[in-house]
Amino acid sequence: MISLMSLLVAATLVSLQHSFTNAQIDNSKMDIDNSLQANVLTPPTRRSRFHKFLSISEPPPATATWSPDTPVELSCGFMGKPAPSVSWLKNGEPITEYEEETNDLIAEEPSSIASGTSTLIISSSTGHAEDVYTCVVTSGTTQKTASTTVYSTPANEADELLSLQKLFNVPTRPRIVMSYVDMFQVLGSNVVLPCQVYTFEKSQIYWQDNQEHLVYGNSRVRVLPSGSLLINNLRWSDMGMYTCTVKNMLGKDSASTFVYPMKTKAH
Numbered sequence: 212m213i214s215l216m217s218l219l220v221a222a223t224l225v226s227l228q229h230s231f232t233n234a235q236i237d238n239s240k241m242d243i244d245n246s247l248q249a250n251v252l253t254p255p256t257r258r259s260r261f262h263k264f265l266s267i268s269e270p271p272p273a274t275a276t277w278s279p280d281t282p283v284e285l286s287c288g289f290m291g292k293p294a295p296s297v298s299w300l301k302n303g304e305p306i307t308e309y310e311e312e313t314n315d316l317i318a319e320e321p322s323s324i325a326s327g328t329s330t331l332i333i334s335s336s337t338g339h340a341e342d343v344y345t346c347v348v349t350s351g352t353t354q355k356t357a358s359t360t361v362y363s364t365p366a367n368e369a370d371e372l373l374s375l376q377k378l379f380n381v382p383t384r385p386r387i388v389m390s391y392v393d394m395f396q397v398l399g400s401n402v403v404l405p406c407q408v409y410t411f412e413k414s415q416i417y418w419q420d421n422q423e424h425l426v427y428g429n430s431r432v433r434v435l436p437s438g439s440l441l442i443n444n445l446r447w448s449d450m451g452m453y454t455c456t457v458k459n460m461l462g463k464d465s466a467s468t469f470v471y472p473m474k475t476k477a478h
Contacts, residue, residue: 301344343360387466396470408457452468
């Protein structure tokens with residue numbers, strides 16, 4: 212995935228180059244017209260560095276083939292402002308396993324910028340010859356989608372038994388299927404870093420902060436019931452990498468997010 216940090220740095224450099232060029236032009240005009248139009252120049256209007264945007268930077272493949280011994284994983288890379296959320300549809304209907312089961316109500320920060328990845332794991336077949344799975348990325352009032360048609364291979368009796376076992380949720384190691392890679396947020400605002408997990412077994416979720424300390428017993432930085440991390444009243448000292456880890460008796464998985472506080476709002 213193209214790094215969001217790289218894109219923002221590039222945008223800043225282009226903006227600075229543009230400002231420098233304009234300054235050179237304005238200075239040449241002042242040299243020519245100084246005797247005729249003294250004190251009539253007005254300071255340029257400051258432009259916003261970052262406008263609202265939304266992109267599916269790495270869409271899932273157009274087609275995929277499912278078989279009992281080869282589960283399908285569809286990844287959907289995204290970036291946007293405000294920080295996007297992701298849901299998945301199967302033949303136009305929401306996939307309930309991938310909906311957050313939580314009462315967390317955190318106001319969206321309109322100036323937030325984030326990039327990340329959501330992964331859909333298809334471990335069992337519905338018996339249809341083909342199904343259409345859609346990644347839905349939402350940022351504010353804007354949505355973008357990308358779809359994959361998944362074809363199922365004909366199954367013999369052994370394959371059908373294996374598929375049936377998976378329907379009964381055979382224990383597997385947990386997987387983190389949705390998290391941010393980068394998060395830019397305004398100082399003083401509240402930050403929510405998602406850590407969405409795919410697991411059939413009871414699993415433990417914990418976070419490490421930017422000092423690699425376990426997040427525990429801190430009212431300002433705490434883990435929500437959904438597994439997401441909440442940082443209240445973002446400070447400069449909060450800058451750095453935060454890591455979510457999920458584990459059970461069969462294994463573990465981790466994902467990290469870099470948090471970058473912004474000094475002013477990017478309207």
